[in-house]
Amino acid sequence: AEYVAATSCVQDMLFAMRVMESMGLKVKKPTQLHMDNQGAIDLANNWRSGGRMRHIDVRHHFLRQLKEMGIIEIIWVPTTGMRSDLFTKNLGRDLFETHTAVFCGNDEYMKN
Numbered sequence: 001a002e003y004v005a006a007t008s009c010v011q012d013m014l015f016a017m018r019v020m021e022s023m024g025l026k027v028k029k030p031t032q033l034h035m036d037n038q039g040a041i042d043l044a045n046n047w048r049s050g051g052r053m054r055h056i057d058v059r060h061h062f063l064r065q066l067k068e069m070g071i072i073e074i075i076w077v078p079t080t081g082m083r084s085d086l087f088t089k090n091l092g093r094d095l096f097e098t099h100t101a102v103f104c105g106n107d108e109y110m111k112n
Helices: 003-023 037-045 051-055 058-069 091-101
Strands: 033-036 072-076
Touching: 003 033, 003 037, 003 058, 003 072, 037 058, 037 072, 058 072
Parallel strands: 033 072
Antiparallel strands: none
16 A cells, blocks of 8 residues: 555656746756655565565556656655654644644744
């Protein structure tokens, strides 16, 4: 599920990159994709298939191709460092304040 979700995310990311490039903006490559699931990262880094991975549709494996082409870079981030969790999960106060401060543009924002 994480691997398929990453594929969907990268599709949206590619669209945003194309829009920015069409506006004349420079897009830094490779663009970073942060993931906290080591199994999904291993699948993106490993061309072997078979066993339990046979059920994943071939169209989802273009993540590997983009990585090899240097368009994306997959980076492992611990679960506590996933900024998007602010929008998708119930967080404790400390994590909520940390992530909110980053989105507000100031890591010290919530400490005053």
